[in-house]
Structure formats: structure tokens, C-alpha cells
Amino acid sequence: MKELTESLRQEASRLLREGVEVFIGYAAGSLQASARPFFATRPEEAAELVFNPFCVHNLVKYLVRFPDKRTAVVVKGCDGGAVSRLAEERHLDREKITVVGVPCGGMLERERVLAQLPPATRIEAVEERGNTYVLHTARGEYPFEKKANLAAKCLVCVRNNPVGVDLLLGKEAMPVADPERDPLEGVKAVEALPAGEKAAFWDRVFGRCLRCYACREVCPACSCTQCAFEQAVPGWQQGAMWVEKAKNLPDSYHYHLIRAFHVAGRCTGCAECERVCPVRIPLMLLNQKLAKEIEALFGGAPAGACGPLCAYAPDDPDQFA
């Protein structure tokens, strides 16, 4: 990972010298085994950039904050789709953006790392040895086998090497997906529940939604300049509001179903919504369910600006006849 970080810093420094105004990448985080989004604006700041298996964030959404600037952004395979999606929807001017792809051997689940690492142990370096990440610390080496320690989304990932990028760093990453594992096993497990248990499951997880809207804010597909759920009108005009500001279960259903529906066919599967949720609502189940149905009903997303729900085929399946 050291070489990758080195070449990342070199390229960032070069780009910043050559006219890129903001380089969006990762820097080390303040917590053990963490990284954070980092915005370099001067070539010397490139020295703070890192890439390691804690760089789980999808940085693409930040691009929309810099419409007038020349930017560069670091993307993993799972983040890359969001750039083309936002560019197709004309939220981004692709000409102004340098997309820097990094091959990714999977992201470690932070909780699993913390559970196995002694507290307050500083990670000095991360080494990728085939199917294992080795964390080098002052107290010695800690190996983390990928199969047992990667984030769920990484265990089924087949997009280890980003496509459609302007610059690809490092060496090609070996696929880490476990062929035995069904990417949709979570969805199928819920589908298999009887209706009553489905209801109880969603009542429980939506019941603890805080309506912090982190899932919306982080989502690269949630790109509306004004969200349908934004409380932009005063309370006394509440007829114009879709959900009450007060937390309640029916409105939480309304929010989550519509959030998932608005990104249906546009979701690029980065799973950031699920990662940021402070109460761990399994939002990817909704996104994956819709993706699965779209694939089955309409044969996947056609090329086009806003996805399969803005298109049709005269011979689409018809259950309403």
C-alpha cells in the first residue's frame, strides 16, 4: 500500500501544480484504523494523502460542491460509477474533473479490526499480502484475512479495478469476491420471511431512524438541489411537506421507501448510506431489492440520463392488465 500512497501523492502534487484547484482524496483519520476525506489545494498538501483499507468513503458527492473549479478525485471501483452517473445527469462537468482510479483489494470492516487490535495501538503501515492485509504496529504485525474481515460489500465486489478513469494508479487488484457468496443473500432472506415478520423487521429498524438524513447527504445519487424531504417551507404551510419534522414511524417509512425509490436504477451500490447510518438501518437491502427487480422486470439499466424509470419498453411485463 506504501507504493500506492507514494504514487498517489506524486500524481496529486503534479495535478495541483498543473492547474487542478482541489484534489479530493483520503488522509489518515484521528481514530484508530480510520481515514477521512481530505481536500488538497496546494501541491505540498499532497503529502497528507493516503490510501489504505480504511478509505471506505465515496468521495464523488463532494465534487458537486465545486462546480466552477478544476477538480480531481480519488475513486475506488465501487465509487467510479457515481462520477459517470452524475456527469450524465449534468450535475458535473466531466471536462473539469480528473478521475484518479485506485485498484482496491477490499476495505476492512473497522469494527472487526478494532476487536482484534490492542487498544491505542497505532497502525504504522498496511501491507497487502495476497488474501491478507497485514497491519504493522509498534507491537508487531497483525494479519487480517480478507475473507473474514472485509466489509460486507467488499466480499461480493467484482469492481476491484475502477473503469472510466483518467488516471489509473498502482497495480491491478486481484478480485476478492467470494464466488460462494450470493450478493443478494440479504435481500433473499427478507423476501423469504412471511409478511408479518417482514413488517416486524422493518418496523424495528425504521423505528430507530433518527431522521438525521446522513443517508441522503452522503448519497451520490441523491443529487437534487432541493430534496423532497427538505423542510423548506414554514411549518404552517405543512400541507406542502411530505413528512413531519417530528419523528414517527409512518413518516420514517415514507422517507425511506421514497429515498430508495428516487435512487432506484441510479444507485451505484457504494453502500455509503448504510455505512453512515448511526443506527445501522440496512438500507442496502432496499437498494438491492430495487436493483434486483429492475433487472428481472426491465432487464437492467439502459444507457441514458436518468435510468430505467425514465424509460420504457412497449412489451414491459404488465401485471395490471
Add this chain to the structure above:
Amino acid sequence: MDSKLLKKEKLLPLLDELRKEFLLVAPVEEDALLFYRPVESVAEIKLGSGRSVVPPKEWFFPQAESLYRYSTEGGGLVLEETLAATPAVLFGIHPCDLRSFAVLDAVFLQEPVDRYYTLRREKTVIIGISCTAVCPECFCSAYGISPVEGTGADVHLSEVGAVYMVEVLTPKGKELVARYQEFFEDQVAGVAEAKEARKETLSGQFTVRVTVDGLPAKLGSLFDHPYWEELSRRCLGCGICTYVCPTCHCFDITDVCRGFEGKRFRCWDACLFRDYTLHTSGHNPRHALYQRLRNRFFHKLKYNHDRYAIEGCVGCGRCVALCPVNIDIREVIATVRGLGE
């Protein structure tokens, strides 16, 4: 202050007795997350040292609460206040959250007192519990809180070997302990010392040392510093940090109206949201994200201190642990202290 002992195996039977008289609110686990919720059986209670996602302030100041109902049916106006609180026991509150009640009291108990908050506060007996471990995000020591301190609780429990040392801290606590005296035993020598020793051990476990001396004054000169814009670049503008903060107390009041009937309620609001300061005219005095983020830190680290002479942060570490983009208030404090004016 009275001191008693409670054998470990008597804790659940005691809580079970309390449950018969009071509404028992205690930490429960749901999908590996801790929440303070009313329990029907003591078997639901999760004992131990974890930190809840949502702070126990929720009990006194719920995320959404109804203030009154109204009806204009038939041309008249009928108002019906929904002010009610059941006698309750709030069990298992850690020292940082105990301090947070003092911060909220300063806001809600000042004149004119908030009747909804006050009523719940009066009817609730708080049983505190000492921490047995320090999380990597904790920094309560910065605010002079020790992980075994019971200030703010009515009765405070500290695990020492096979017993809990019971500190009876208020008249309310005294009444409770007297009423359930058969569960308690007299203090024996060595227990208080063991608790002190635990305090020493835990104090050594904080991963980050935070100093807040002179912070409010220092911040005053940094309102226009470019640091806030820089910090806000990675901020998502979500409400996680405010909703999981034990001292954040901003709320909004709205009506729900259905025909001739309606309800007025209040609910938590977050200064990170765009609409928090949005005027009816469309003007937004904090239109940029950096202004909203700056306001959060100024409120936590300065305004609260200036207004109520009590720090607005208790060092519980929830925002540190849950911020998806690693905005770490401990780092903000350290950076601000080191910034030139």
C-alpha cells in the same frame, strides 16, 4: 452522603421491584446497539459499560413530543394540554450523561421553566453507574468528570468486585434506598478505596488528552478564521452529531393539522440542517455549511459556557464515534487552541 452496598446478584431483583412501582427506563440492546427504553422485564436490560447511540436526554426531552391538541370543530376552540409524566426510574446512566442533565437543566429550568421537561425531571429518579472501561473516543476527563463519579445521579452504583458500592446522593435517592432497604447492606471497609483505585486505572486509559482551558475566550477571536471553511469541506451536513449529543437541546415547534383538529408538537432540530436558520423570506443567515458547522462548535465550546457558565460538551465521544467523515471535536479543540489569531 450515605454509602451502602448492593450485592451484584441483587441488582436485577431490585430493578424488578422498582419496575413494579415505577416505569423503568434502562439500557436495552437492539441489533447490537444500545438504547435507553422503558422495559417490561428486567431480562431486557443490558448491563455493562457500553455507550448508548442516542443519549438518555431522550427521556427528559424526547425527539418528538406533543404539547397540546386543539379542535376548532363547531366554531369554538378547545385546547387540551398533553402534560403528563409517570413516576420513573432512569437506570444505568454513565457519568458523562449525568453531567449532561446539568447542562440541560441550565437551559430548561431557567425562567420561564419548561414545564414538560421539569415534570419529567421531577418524577424521575436517576440511578447512575460508573464506567468499567474507557472507550477510545471518550474524553470526559477534559471537563473534570471522572468515569466513576456520580454527581447528577440520585443513587450511584460503582462496580467493585462482587458488589456495587452505592452512593446515595440526594433526598430522592435517600427515599428510594430507604424504601427498598432490604436489598442494601452496610458499607464495608475497603470498598471506597477500591473505587478510588478504579478511578486511577480508568484515568490512565484515555487515549487522547484534551485541555479546554481558555477555549471560550480563544474562540471569540476566531469567528472569521478560515479554519471553519476548511473543516466543513468534508462535513456532510447531516444531523448525526447533534442528534447523538447529550447536551444538544435545540428544538422546533410545529403543528399537525387535520381538518378541524390538530396537534402542536416539538421535536429536535439540528443546526447543521439548511432549514434551521431559514427565514420565511427565503433569506438564510447561515447559508453556507461552514457557518452551520462553526455554529455547532461555538455553541458546544463557547456560547453554552458564556450563557450558563457550564460547558456545553461533556466528552462522551458519541459525535466522535459516529461522525461518518471523522470530524473529531477533540481535534477541533486542540487545533483551535493552537491557532494564531
Add this chain to the structure above:
Amino acid sequence: MPVKENTVTNANAWEPKIVAFLCNWCSYAGADLAGVSRLKYPANIRIIRVPCSSRVNPQFILRALQRGADGVLVVGCHPGDCHYVTGNYFTRRRLTLFKSLLEFVGFEPERLKVRWVSAAEAGRFAETVKEMVEEIKLLGPNRRLQDSML
């Protein structure tokens, strides 16, 4: 207009409330014809006329259910006959998908019904309403998504 909460005094007295979104060009005319032809169908539906079935935002459906409807009926022109040429093709994709989402979260799929009814199909309209009322009666009142704010 707000839909008042259902009050169930006894099981037999409960009548379902169904909000029906009817496309202006076919289905509303079909319902009109049903009336002119004196066809009988249950009085459980509240009709909202929309310019096209594709006007029906899934949020309308959720809001209707939250505000007291026991079921939602969306009726549009037959695919291929849309006044706006392609509107109902979008409706078909959107609502097929939305229905599967509702089912996924444990909601009875019968509470959302979509049908194509032309201006000439008064009988089909009456039948659709009858059928839906029967189905919802079997399910009972919608409590799950109903706002508890009042």
C-alpha cells in the same frame, strides 16, 4: 381534504376507504360512463382525477395510506392508448416496482391496485372497484402506515 380516521365501532360496520386516482382521458370517462349507465359499484372510493396515471407520484400513494385510506387504486388508459402517447408506460414500470417494494417491507400488496380502464369500459371499472373493496374488506383496516399524530 383530510380523510378522517376510521372508527371501528363493530367489525361489521367498518367500511374501507379507497382513494382512486383516475386518468382524465380514459378512466375518469370510464367511471363517468359507469354512472351514466347506472352500473352499481360500492361507494367506498374517493375519486381524484389526474391528467395521466403517470402523474401519480408514489408519494401520493403513501400519503393517502398515511392519512386514513385503506387502499389506493390507480387507473389509467390501456398501454398504447395514452393521451400523452407514452405516459402510462412509465406508470407501469414505476408502480410495478413500487408495489414490489411495498411487499418487501411487509405491506399487503392488495392495498395498491393498478388497472387499465378505457373510456368505454364502464363495466370493467365497476368490477375493479367491487373486486378491490372485497379484497380490502378481507384485509381489514390499514393501521400499519396510518399517522398516529392525532
